[in-house]
Structures are given as C-alpha cells and as structure tokens.
Amino acid sequence: MHSYRLTKPGSANVARLTEEAIPTPGHGQVLVHVRASAINFRDLIIANGWYPLPIPDDQVPLSDGAGEVVAVGEGVSRFKKGDRVANSFFPNLYAGKFNQATQQWVAHHEGWLTEYKVVSAEALVGIPDHLSFEEAATLPCAAVTAWSALQGVRAGDTVLTQGTGGVALFALQFAKAMGARVIATTSSWSKAARLAELGADHVLNYKTVEEWGLQARSLTAGLGVDRVIEVGGPQTLTQSLKAVALGGQISIVGVLAGVEGSIDFMSVFQSQAVLKTVVVGNRGEFEDLMRAIAQHNIRPVIDSVYGFESLQAAWDHFSARDVFGKVVIRH
Known part of the structure; x- marks a missing residue:
C-alpha cells in the first residue's frame, strides 16, 4: 500500500x-x-x-x-x-x-x-x-465542531456564521435543519449567492460592511443574534460581541484570522454573553450528528x-x- x-x-x-x-x-x-x-x-x-x-x-x-x-x-x-x-x-x-x-x-x-x-x-x-x-x-472535524457549537440552539433562534469554510457551512446547514434563522458573512458577492442557495436568510459582505456586527444586530430588530459561530479569533470577536444578544452565546471554534488583537473587557461584560470554546466533540456526539444528517438528507x-x-x-x-x-x- x-x-x-x-x-x-x-x-x-x-x-x-x-x-x-x-x-x-x-x-x-x-x-x-x-x-x-x-x-x-x-x-x-x-x-x-x-x-x-x-x-x-x-x-x-x-x-x-x-x-x-x-x-x-x-x-x-x-x-x-x-x-x-x-x-x-x-x-x-x-x-x-x-x-x-x-x-x-x-x-x-x-x-x-x-x-x-x-x-x-x-x-x-x-x-x-x-x-x-x-x-x-x-465530517470528523468540521461537521462535529459545528454540531457542538450549535448545541442548545432552538427553532426560531438566530445564528451568525462567519465565512465559507467547512465549519461555517456545516453550521449553516445544521442551524437551518434545527429551524433557526441564519445570518452569514463572507468576503465576496459570488460566495454570498451560494450561501443564500444553502439557506442563509441574510448574507453580509464584511469587505463592504465594516461594522457587520451592528448590521447583524439590526437584522434582529436590535435584539442581537442568539448564537455566533466564531471562527476568526480576536480580529472578528469584537464584531461578534456587537452582534450577540444579551445573554447569548459565542461559540469560539477557531482563530482563522490570526491570534493577534485585543478585546475590550467592558464589551464582554456588558454583553452578558457566554463565550464558550469548542473542541470538536466525542464519538457519541458524532453518532448523533450522523443520525441528523441521515434524517435531513444533508450533504x-x-x-x-x-x-x-x-x-x-x-x-x-x-x-x-x-x-x-x-x-x-x-x-
């Protein structure tokens, strides 16, 4: 071999x-x-x-x-x-x-x-x-990570995803299967169209909308999103904090934008949000995910x-x- x-x-x-x-x-x-x-x-x-x-x-x-x-x-x-x-x-x-x-x-x-x-x-x-x-x-890494990052999301919640990598796209697909509304971000209009085809309810181009966190909040009547799938790291977390609802959750799954940057502590404190790091998941969670994929015919x-x-x-x-x-x- x-x-x-x-x-x-x-x-x-x-x-x-x-x-x-x-x-x-x-x-x-x-x-x-x-x-x-x-x-x-x-x-x-x-x-x-x-x-x-x-x-x-x-x-x-x-x-x-x-x-x-x-x-x-x-x-x-x-x-x-x-x-x-x-x-x-x-x-x-x-x-x-x-x-x-x-x-x-x-x-x-x-x-x-x-x-x-x-x-x-x-x-x-x-x-x-x-x-x-x-x-x-x-599936083993990206899909299970997205599945774990969405735990606790309910039908009617709003989820914010970042980009078009594996975790973000799985999170979009799974969140829609859970009955959630999805706001997605991307860097190009061609990718925005594809995100919409996958079911994203709103797509924000972060190249043209610098304050995309505030824009995401405005799409929820000012209440903020219930769950953020944070893949960027310090450089995107600032906007995630602007987007998240009071007492919502930011699931931190990666640092694709780099580890450099700082976070304003008062923004974290005032958000009352849960910042939860996600490290993929266990075999039982993967088996749960496989059943959901089969049930909803997700590809x-x-x-x-x-x-x-x-x-x-x-x-x-x-x-x-x-x-x-x-x-x-x-x-």
Missing part, C-alpha cells in the same frame, strides 16, 4: 509518498480501506510546526478519513466486513469532554492519508447510506476533490484559503 508521511515542518513539499506493507488488525481492531480524506486548518499548522503538541517524525498526516472495513480482528462486534465508516476525531473520546487524556490523530496515532489503516473499532462511526466516501471524509459542501497522487496541489489550493467548503483527497 501507499502512505504519505510528513516532511520537515515548513517544507515546500508537505509529505513524501512511501510504499508499505498492509497491516493486520489485532484484537478489537479493524482494517479500513481508506477511500477519502479531508484537509483541515489543523493540518496546516501541524505541517508548519506550530501545533501545541509534539508531532513524531515521518508521521502520516490528516485527521479525517472515510472508507470500508475489509478485515475484522477478534473481539469486534461494532462493525463487520463491508461496513462503511468514518473516524471519530479523538480516537479514545467516546463520551464526555475533551481532557488531558484525550488522544489525537497525528499527535498520538498515525493519520488517515494512507490506503489501508488498522484502527480500534471504538474509534469509528457508521456512514449514512446517502453519503459518498468523499462526503463522509469531511456536505465540497470545494474540490483531488486524486491521491495530487496531494501537493490539494494542499496548495487549501493553503490559499479561498475555498467554499471542504478540500478532499480521493484515495
């Missing part, structure tokens, strides 16, 4: 292709023929050497994958040969919250950019019938699909940060 293994941090070529023996599953494990994987912002910072956890040399990258079970080890009852599966983002977090004992792909276990992978059956979830492997591979938004041999092209495209949806590798 073939696998990719990371080169030195910051290298022009993100990974090198290797030829390796197909592994055999042990007790409690299955062998997955990986059919697709997806790139996340986390993968960029790992490749550049900025990740807060140490990454072993020559590690197989990527945290998101989907494929077919082709062999089953002893003691496995969750899956059988032929089942279609995707991986849970945290391999040993079956329930509860992220903690110091939580393991991660690439940091503690080799990632999913390989043709065959032995993995604990407990680290996998089944894929709804209507999804392709490419669609399913987009992930894919920006582009690249062949396994075209990893570098996929990486360069994703790194340019001008995408609408997920960038996927077909194995």
